Amino acid sequence: MSSEWPLWEIFIRGQHGLNHRHVGSLHAPDAEMAVKHARDVYTRRNEGVSIWVVPSAAITASSPSDKGPLFEPSNSKVYRHPTFFDIPEDVGKM
């Protein structure tokens, strides 16, 4: 059996309470060690306060060829964006 450690995707939440963000990947024998490695590899410059690790093999991605059907329909729904609506200046900040 191969002794190459599996690949993990690393997500780190920075100092300011934002979402966990994908920062890269690394190898580790299991999840606990992946967390430790992530701490040592990806927070050397005080970048994070919380770490998630996910086996790379467990990620299901949208298919690149679906790009059109998946994302284009939202292009036409401009009314979801606040700039779609004209509010008179007299109304004040909204």
Added chain:
Amino acid sequence: MDTVVDLDTALFEGLCRMGDSTLVLGHRVSEWCGHAPVLEEDIALANMALDLIGQTQLWLGLAGEVEGKGRDADALAFRRDVWEFRNLLLVERPNGDFGQTLMRQFLFDAWHQPMLKALEGSNDARIAEIAAKAGREVAYHLERSADLVIRLGDGTEESHKRMQTALDNLWPYTGEMLTSDETDRALAEAGIMAAPDSIRPAWESLVGEVLGEATLTAPEGAYMHKGGNQGTHSEHLGHMLATMQWLQRAYPDATW
């Protein structure tokens, strides 16, 4: 007890004991940089060495201040000879294989962490402050080294064998860090530093627990070496210092 020990001298000594151990171990660990078994581990070891070197600057910096002869941390690290070093014999043991390096780290961390915890209660604020900062770093060192000892002890037949050999080789160097001498006792009585024998219960229980989980067995009734913290070292330290101090010794007028 009769106070033959001058407290300032004792304090200088006690601080060198902390700083020399972190210096020598930091140096040993840094020898791995670029040579570790896997990249993730190479990076983790360098973090640990960096922590230890940083702690050395604090401990030896304070030692120089206490001594009051104008020596800073660098002067103490690079311009003293073997007999003036006060580090534990354990940390000057050569790296050996990666198993020996990790076992040495664990046996030291299991002492270092409770020692720093005790030093946080020092009535000397400078010591308490260094101990608190170092303690946060060392808590992680211990978590890592204990975890790796368990995993490798209970890994493959070969990893088990290597960890057991490392334990057998290093065990005789563990008695020294749990035994107090006159200096230690004087500092402990004054509430400045903690006596090594007060660390023994914490060390024994932690080491026992981890070795048990790692399916490793500590040798029984082993002879215990001593002398490092009083300046009597193994031959290994001289070679380390010859390397480490070479530039400072060869070009004493230079600044770097």
Added chain:
Amino acid sequence: MYAQMVKSEATNEDPAKLAAFQARIDAGEKIEPKEWMPEGYRKTLIRQIGQHAHSEIVGQLPEGNWITRAPTLERKAILLAKVQDEAGHGLYLYCAAETLGVSRDELTEALLSGKMKYSSIFNYPTLNWADIGAVGWLVDGAAIMNQVPLQRTSFGPYSRAMIRICKEESFHQRQGYDIMMKMAKGTPEQKAMAQDALNRFWYPSLMMFGPSDKDSVHSAQSMAWKIKINTNDELRQKFVDQTVPQAEYLGLTIPDPDLRWNEEKGGYDFSEPDWSEFFEVIKGNGPCNAERMEARQKAWDDGAWFREGLMAHARKRSAAKVAAE
């Protein structure tokens, strides 16, 4: 550079697909791992990113050579942190290469068997403390010239790795120059060390950019694919123009009697390095090739039991967990 003389692979694919792919690159789009790409693009990238990663890892060795002899605690910490960064950069790059369907172990084995190369520069020895300054100043300086534009490379994971690397690298060259300043303004011996380091590292640094490739088809293909952004000559000229005044500030002499400012082109004229030496180093005949490979081979062999031991333990744990459920 860290990836020297990377040959681009020929591609025999549907011209319509190729044209669409090229159009995406021309439009500045990033190519992501699971998307269609020409086989030649994929293979060339594996070779280039892999070589770049190997260079970071082998590049730990010449500088690591001085960690145990660094002259102060602070210098020791700075150098250790820097060499550690290189391990990190190697790691990011291996991960980027892995998204193309090759494993880190496969890449490592290709390095150890000599099938894959690393930058020629790391086959030169570090002989005195000023070499550590020179490596930071010149070698990292040359590397940055190439890495900054590569942040815009077309392959997403490579580009993202380069962005992270450039951010972290920013202190490397400065710490090198900082050492050089101390040495050049220090005792006569220190100044002599600094000059000696510059003498030995100047031409090997110029070689880092690789031989002139202005007429190379490989280079043209790689540039079209945006996995190479500038020609070797452009980068070399930029490096020389940037470095000469820095050497002057240090009071050091660049070991090139023919170096002079050319008003017309707005840059320096300088001597080419000895390219026959470069090709020998690439072939394995540099001063330290054998030692570098020996060190990497030893780390790999000696570490096998460790990697296997941890994997075995992880399997036991996960089996125990499954059994408990």
